[in-house]
Amino acid sequence: MTFGEQPAYLRVASDLRQKIVNGSLPPHTRLPSQARIREEYGVSDTVALEARKVLMAEGLVEGRSGSGTYVRERAVPRRVSRSGDRPPCGSSPFRQEQAEEGARGTWESSSEQEPASAEVAERxxxxxxxxxxxxxxxxxxxxxxxxxxxxxxPLDITGRTPVMLPEEGPLGGCGVVDRMAAVDIVVDNVLEQVAARPGLAEELLALGGVPGHVVLVVERTFYASGRAVETADVVVPADRYRLAYHLPVR
Structure with missing residues (x-):
């Protein structure tokens, strides 16, 4: 293959994608059948099938049992703001994971003790x-x-203290910085690493996505004088939300 050439299935997927983007194939329209793609583009059944798989993996189309494959409604991405500023305790339902202004946010939570996995222990x-x-x-x-x-x-920090449960007690819902301060630990920096990957089945089920959808994962760790006091994975659907960072210029 010379530089710039694409496999046949990607060329077919690219053309169909363009039709979806420009409205030639609007939302809820049935995607051309495998036989139709084969005839229109002069490709094999295998190529036609692979092209449809690409569009499905990109979240542009969805299969409907016994009916066919249809163009999905394209969501307009909303912004999830990430900021180093600390909001007053209890002022925002999302705290660090705060949605853009005007969003009506609620959340559910549950806490449980467990042994640290190798990955969590390292972090x-x-x-x-x-x-x-x-x-x-x-x-x-x-x-x-x-x-x-x-x-x-780590329970060797918060265990048997009033802030052991993040969402309960006198500082429930106040966030890591305020809760740690209550046990004389001063959080002085946070590290966030952002990556994209296919969503896990249980994640997509909870978020209302479909298999193959991509999610953004923010791996966040709070530190106090170099010691990690909390680490978290924040997962958002990449097709519906964008991460926006507001950082001070020093």
């Missing part, structure tokens, strides 16, 4: 198997699921 700088408090969140935007978050805190 927190603790021994594998050490006890941590895991808290899972499901955030909703105007009632629709929009974001998942799972956090882990």
């Amino acid at each position: 927190l700088g603790i021994d594998e198997g050490a006890r941590v408090m895991r808290t899972r969140y499901l955030y909703r935007d105007s009632g629709d699921p929009m974001m998942l978050s799972t956090s882990w805190e």
